[in-house]
Amino acid sequence: MPRLILRRLALMAPVLLGLLVLVFVLTRLVPSDPAAMLAGEQATAAQIAELRARLGLDRPLPVQFWLYVTQVAQGDFGTSLYTHRSVLADLAERIPATIELALATMTLSIGLGVPLGVVAAVHRNGVLDHLIRVVTIAGLAVASFWMALMLQLVFSMWLDVLPLRGRIATGMSQPPIVTGLFTLDYLLAGDLRGVAHAAWHLVLPAVTLALPATATIARFTRSSVIETLQKDFVTWERAIGYPQRVVIWRYVLRNSLSATVTQVGLLFGLFLSGSIVVEAVFGWPGLGDYLYNAILISDYQPVLATTLAIGVVYALVNIAVDLTQALIDPRVAEQG
Amino acid sequence: MPLALRRLLTDPSALLGLGILLVMLVCAVAGEQLVPYPEDAFDAKPWQRLEPPSAEFWFGTDGLGRDVFSRTIMGARVALMIALSVVVAAMLVGVPLGLLAGYHGGWLSEVVMRVTDVFQAVPQLVLALAFAAVMRPSVSSAMLALALTYWPFFCRIVYGETRRVKSGLFVDALQAQGAATGRILFLHVLPNVAPAIIVRATIGMGVTILVAATLGFLGMGAAPPTPEWGLMVAEARKDLPEGWWQSLFPGLAILLAVLGFNLVGDAVRDIADPRLRRSR
Numbered sequence: 308m309p310r311l312i313l314r315r316l317a318l319m320a321p322v323l324l325g326l327l328v329l330v331f332v333l334t335r336l337v338p339s340d341p342a343a344m345l346a347g348e349q350a351t352a353a354q355i356a357e358l359r360a361r362l363g364l365d366r367p368l369p370v371q372f373w374l375y376v377t378q379v380a381q382g383d384f385g386t387s388l389y390t391h392r393s394v395l396a397d398l399a400e401r402i403p404a405t406i407e408l409a410l411a412t413m414t415l416s417i418g419l420g421v422p423l424g425v426v427a428a429v430h431r432n433g434v435l436d437h438l439i440r441v442v443t444i445a446g447l448a449v450a451s452f453w454m455a456l457m458l459q460l461v462f463s464m465w466l467d468v469l470p471l472r473g474r475i476a477t478g479m480s481q482p483p484i485v486t487g488l489f490t491l492d493y494l495l496a497g498d499l500r501g502v503a504h505a506a507w508h509l510v511l512p513a514v515t516l517a518l519p520a521t522a523t524i525a526r527f528t529r530s531s532v533i534e535t536l537q538k539d540f541v542t543w544e545r546a547i548g549y550p551q552r553v554v555i556w557r558y559v560l561r562n563s564l565s566a567t568v569t570q571v572g573l574l575f576g577l578f579l580s581g582s583i584v585v586e587a588v589f590g591w592p593g594l595g596d597y598l599y600n601a602i603l604i605s606d607y608q609p610v611l612a613t614t615l616a617i618g619v620v621y622a623l624v625n626i627a628v629d630l631t632q633a634l635i636d637p638r639v640a641e642q643g
Numbered sequence: 644m645p646l647a648l649r650r651l652l653t654d655p656s657a658l659l660g661l662g663i664l665l666v667m668l669v670c671a672v673a674g675e676q677l678v679p680y681p682e683d684a685f686d687a688k689p690w691q692r693l694e695p696p697s698a699e700f701w702f703g704t705d706g707l708g709r710d711v712f713s714r715t716i717m718g719a720r721v722a723l724m725i726a727l728s729v730v731v732a733a734m735l736v737g738v739p740l741g742l743l744a745g746y747h748g749g750w751l752s753e754v755v756m757r758v759t760d761v762f763q764a765v766p767q768l769v770l771a772l773a774f775a776a777v778m779r780p781s782v783s784s785a786m787l788a789l790a791l792t793y794w795p796f797f798c799r800i801v802y803g804e805t806r807r808v809k810s811g812l813f814v815d816a817l818q819a820q821g822a823a824t825g826r827i828l829f830l831h832v833l834p835n836v837a838p839a840i841i842v843r844a845t846i847g848m849g850v851t852i853l854v855a856a857t858l859g860f861l862g863m864g865a866a867p868p869t870p871e872w873g874l875m876v877a878e879a880r881k882d883l884p885e886g887w888w889q890s891l892f893p894g895l896a897i898l899l900a901v902l903g904f905n906l907v908g909d910a911v912r913d914i915a916d917p918r919l920r921r922s923r
């Protein structure tokens with residue numbers, strides 16, 4: 308097992324370097340001039356040229372890349388032209404917001420998707436199964452930006468029961484930051500009203516993101532449960548008189564979850580891309596929102612750092628999925 | 644193939660999907676002839692802003708007084724054109740690369756597969772956004788960004804399938820007869836790999852419609868006044884909650900279009916790849 312982990316981590320490095328090269332070249336192709344943007348509208352040509360030299364933008368591309376990589380290796384991701392703060396500080400503030408959203412989404416989609424899949428499998432080809440299939444297929448076809456707007460329209464604008472945007476209301480004071488997850492931080496501070504307040508703001512963005520994820524989980528759980536139901540051990544358990552409930556939820560489900568775990572890795576990709584849109588619509592100050600705003604004004608450093616961060620997270624999740632897979636099914640570990 | 648076709652036509656959900664796609668195709672081909680106000684694709688009519696749905700304007704009018712029904716129907720062409728071009732372009736790059744890499748192995752496959760690794764190291768939308776941001780927002784830059792980020796999906800599938808097919812005895816026989824590599828790959832391996840490509844392409848159409856609309860919504864795709872669904876939803880945002888109809892209907896159109904491709908894609912997968920058949 309440790310060999311498997313090391314191997315996967317070692318394979319990660321060149322891929323991430325490649326990603327960095329790709330995005331670096333892309334950001335340098337942007338037609339707008341970041342130096343001119345930073346210098347402001349009244350800047351003279353000389354001032355812009357001086358700024359460009361100071362940022363190293365007048366050097367050849369490979370040199371610029373080398374400078375960037377050595378800088379990153381020292382833990383310096385540069386400064387955002389927009390927030391005028393170090394990108395690392397920006398990221399540190401924004402990553403917990405995205406993690407909080409991700410955890411809420413995952414909880415929601417696993418908590419709903421697995422039972423839906425099991426119910427559909429047990430009632431295979433019945434009315435419930437068809438109903439669940441329609442919902443899941445539609446769930447995968449919904450555009451999340453549209454879903455986000457429709458939920459805002461109904462629950463925030465018309466019914467006025469859920470907050471329109473943000474992590475907390477504007478007047479509300481932030482909890483003392485320990486983990487960066489507001490719900491958890493309020494809890495640690497013993498502020499239960501704060502917990503409810505922060506959780507309330509999580510509902511709409513998490514539901515939007517969880518919709519396609521729930522659909523995927525339900526579909527895969529359904530088909531693997533159906534497969535497991537045909538195994539001999541299930542027949543045996545039924546024959547010796549275990550109640551249906553015990554057979555399904557204790558034995559069949561456990562033997563079916565391996566396929567669902569694989570899906571969680573894929574879902575994470577879905578989640579990361581969904582979070583760009585959802586964070587933009589709900590004004591959720593996370594990674595996706597940061598990346599999008601940086602791309603809009605061609606702010607190099609945050610774009611590079613965020614893409615890299617997303618690449619790292621994505622790779623780590625996939626490694627974690629493989630490891631979980633190996634833990635559930637030792638045959639996977641042997642193939643290494 | 645007749646058997647496969649018969650199965651497709653007897654599967655109710657596939658039929659529903661095919662029906663949706665047929666309607667979409669008709670809208671895409673004959674949009675202007677079908678809609679009441681074809682000029683509303685571009686012309687603003689400020690005197691009839693934000694009219695709610697009525698007998699005159701089925702889906703209401705938008706913030707510039709344009710008929711939402713006409714624009715939604717005409718949006719089918721934009722969506723279908725983007726999806727089709729992206730999928731075809733991605734196939735043209737990904738399939739030959741996958742075939743070559745899978746057949747030759749060695750350094751060639753290492754290089755190609757590591758490049759696909761890099762492209763798939765982040766979700767497609769993230770890279771597509773970065774690519775699109777480099778260009779001026781337009782339908783064609785969105786298409787280019789999507790094709791440039793979608794080809795690895797074809798490449799990987801074709802690579803895996805080619806490696807599987809390559810070990811078949813008939814390939815050994817062809818090699819022994821001295822058949823040229825191109826001939827083996829395109830006349831003999833490709834047909835064996837085709838089902839996997841068709842499945843991926845069908846599902847890819849749906850995925851691409853979704854991602855293209857997302858690019859449009861984020862302002863990195865189609866530019867106004869193109870009747871593009873994602874852009875229409877974005878333009879409608881400032882008129883919420885009053886003008887809800889102008890964001891509701893384009894979004895429903897996206898839902899239907901993607902649903903159509905997903906339903907057909909599922910059915911095609913069941914037929915093409917019995918190993919993945921959804922158990923019923």
